Amino acid sequence: MKKIRVLMAMLGLDQHEVGAIAVTGVLRDAGMEVVYAGRFNLPAAVVKSALEEGVDVIGLSCHSWEYLYYLDELLALLREHDLDVPVIVGGSVVTPGDARILLDKGVSAAFGPTATPDEIIASVRKLAGTAAEHDSSTAACEGRE
Amino acid sequence: MADRRTQSRIPLQPVYTPSDLGAFDYAASSGDPGVFPYTRGTRAQSPGRTSWIQRELSGEGDARCSNAQLKYLLAKGQTGLDVIGDTPTMGCLDPDHPLAVHAVGTQGVSLCCLADYRDLYADLPLDRITMSHSLPAVFAVAGLHCVAHERGLSPALLRGSVIQAPYYCEDCSYAVHMPFKLRVRMAADTIAFCAVEMPKFHAFIEDTYFISESGLDSVEEMALGFVELRGLVRELLQRGVAIDRFAPRIAILLNCRMDFFEEVAKIRATRRLFARMMRDEFGATDPRSWAVNIAAHTSGLTLTAQQPANNIVRGAIQALALACAGVQAIEVSTFDEAFRTPSPEAHLVGLRTQQVIDLESNVGQVADPLGGSYYVETLTDDLERRISEMVQAIEARGDPARLSDSGWFRSVFQTAIERHARGIADGTTAKVGLNVHRVPDEEDVLLREVAERKIEPSRERIARMKTYRAGREVEPLRAAIQALEADARDERTNLLPAIIAATKAGATMGEMAGTLRRAYGQPADPFGQPDVAL
Known part of the structure; x- marks a missing residue:
């Protein structure tokens, strides 16, 4: 069965990468492929990677508030390119209030610091439209920014 | 255990x-x-606190x-x-x-x-x-x-x-x-x-x-x-x-x-x-x-x-x-x-x-x-x-x-x-x-309001930078940046005097860092922005 492919990216100058790397590990352990775009992305670069890599889900990790300002542009670019890929935002700085705003904007799921790995995995699987079990025997693709 | x-x-x-x-x-x-x-x-403990x-x-x-x-x-x-x-x-x-x-x-x-x-x-x-x-x-x-x-x-x-x-x-x-x-x-x-x-x-x-x-x-x-x-x-x-x-x-x-x-x-x-x-x-x-x-x-x-x-x-x-x-x-x-x-x-x-x-x-x-x-x-x-x-x-x-x-x-x-x-x-x-010892989100309220307050970016500073850059004397600044680049190309020279001189001439950290990157064979801007002429 085809593996779920996830793009993991951070926006702007947000450099605190601990969450992005940790969640990447969680998703790979769950048998998914993660294309790690890492730090220092603008929305256009995220959309370009999503197009080129043919990912099922875009994951944005944040430890600063920059994502709040970049998200509208990112979602508009996805629409512009007719790219129907769900966007998940996660990070310690995402409060329940932020999560509601994000969902209203069109983000498919938002996770704050209380989210568990299982919740994140379940959400990615649901949004990728594949609830079946996945092969976790092979190493996922290695990405570096 | x-x-x-x-x-x-x-x-x-x-x-x-x-x-x-x-x-x-x-x-x-x-x-x-x-x-x-x-x-x-x-240190040996001094008397008193x-x-x-x-x-x-x-x-x-x-x-x-x-x-x-x-x-x-x-x-x-x-x-x-x-x-x-x-x-x-x-x-x-x-x-x-x-x-x-x-x-x-x-x-x-x-x-x-x-x-x-x-x-x-x-x-x-x-x-x-x-x-x-x-x-x-x-x-x-x-x-x-x-x-x-x-x-x-x-x-x-x-x-x-x-x-x-x-x-x-x-x-x-x-x-x-x-x-x-x-x-x-x-x-x-x-x-x-x-x-x-x-x-x-x-x-x-x-x-x-x-x-x-x-x-x-x-x-x-x-x-x-x-x-x-x-x-x-x-x-x-x-x-x-x-x-x-x-x-x-x-x-x-x-x-x-x-x-x-x-x-x-x-x-x-x-x-x-x-x-x-x-x-x-x-x-x-x-x-x-x-x-x-x-x-x-x-x-x-x-x-x-x-x-x-x-x-x-x-x-x-x-x-x-x-x-x-x-x-x-x-x-x-x-x-x-x-x-x-x-x-x-x-x-x-x-x-x-x-x-x-x-x-x-x-x-x-x-x-x-x-x-x-x-x-x-x-x-x-x-x-x-x-x-x-x-x-x-x-x-x-x-x-x-x-x-x-x-x-x-x-x-x-x-x-x-x-x-x-x-x-x-x-x-x-x-x-x-x-x-361990979690509580439901609705019970987790103590100090949360303080913790979740956000800081707005200081965007007015971006506008002020434009005024700052335009207000500088170009020639001394250009000379100071050139001197920094020359020093940076000579590894035996300490960078500090030239950085201090450029700082006094009004250079920004971004300009000085870009000059150093250039001297080491890299683009001045790490994100591919074009060089700005002084």
Whole structure:
């Protein structure tokens, strides 16, 4: 069965990468492929990677508030390119209030610091439209920014 | 418990007895405070109260806003200052850089030119108060030097410190987008310059705090720290700077997590390792070169977004460990750290935590109160051995430039992050409120409102930069930038004089960093922005 492919990216100058790397590990352990775009992305670069890599889900990790300002542009670019890929935002700085705003904007799921790995995995699987079990025997693709 | 271990996974016994110390030689392995190998502290206990420098990490908005924050903390009894740059500043980018637009002043202070340093230091007695800088060192020292000069204050009187992070900054949240060789040169130039010009200033702070916030354990933290510290020492010796010229001003800024006794033992082991290394390996003869000052932050990574009030308790336990270990300066990571740069309320709680420990607990009246404990002495020996072995193992891997460029250092941090995350996910690392003793979200309200308040980016600063740039005299500025580029191309020349001259001529940090990158064969802008003609 085809593996779920996830793009993991951070926006702007947000450099605190601990969450992005940790969640990447969680998703790979769950048998998914993660294309790690890492730090220092603008929305256009995220959309370009999503197009080129043919990912099922875009994951944005944040430890600063920059994502709040970049998200509208990112979602508009996805629409512009007719790219129907769900966007998940996660990070310690995402409060329940932020999560509601994000969902209203069109983000498919938002996770704050209380989210568990299982919740994140379940959400990615649901949004990728594949609830079946996945092969976790092979190493996922290695990405570096 | 079958598997009893410290947080660094060192096996533990249920109890320690005199037999664990074996042939413990007090003079050789411990010694009195202020006596080689300084395990018990760098100074003999002075009569009366001995306390550490109490400060909280600050920096928010523009330099004026941060200056007000510093004054607020001083008014509340803070005895030193510590300032950190926002993400553009830490990356040597100006606030009007396209990538900086949403990040100006939200996670630290925005600093990029001399006017900013004037505002930051306004009314602060730079010869009497110690100002710790978590900033790109070479530019921060230039800014401080210029302001002192304008005030008629001799740089020789300047106190304070600046962190050096040349080996690991690109991999651990402080990327400056510069090649390894240039990063090391900037650090060594700053240290060599200050050894002569600013002899009271600690220009050589080995910062193991920020690297270990990836989840490194205590052994990894100090091993990587010593690898970087030793690399810089060798670099300076190769340039002909005598060891006793700069070693007395080396300090280590380290992390303190929740494993109380391990952190105390780590600090004791670090002092001993440093003393032996300086005397026996690098040949230092001045006792001040053997005794390393230690400053510490309590760990942000140990704090949780759940039930933020619990973080106050964590900060207190960690600060108490530091007081017992006898460090020279403490910062308590604030209870809202998981969410934001510290709020004034959280800053005050952090400072009050230190003041309560200092003034009410009586810890600190007696030097190294845990010295002589069968457990702490055994653990100190064990940590010393493990750190030393790991330093040797890393150095045996060869050229640190290659370890950095090939991503080997990065892989160490990545492994630590994943290990830490797995430990929390599978419950082997207990975090109260996160993976044990949770409460429903609707009950988790205490202090949450303070913690979740946001800081708006200082966008007005971006507009002000346009005016600032247009208001400069072009010719002297161009000449100063050209002189900096020429100096940068000659590795035997110290960069500081040209950076100070360019700063005085109005150059911004972004312009100077771009000039340095260009001299090292890289694009001036790390994100592909076109060069701006002056």
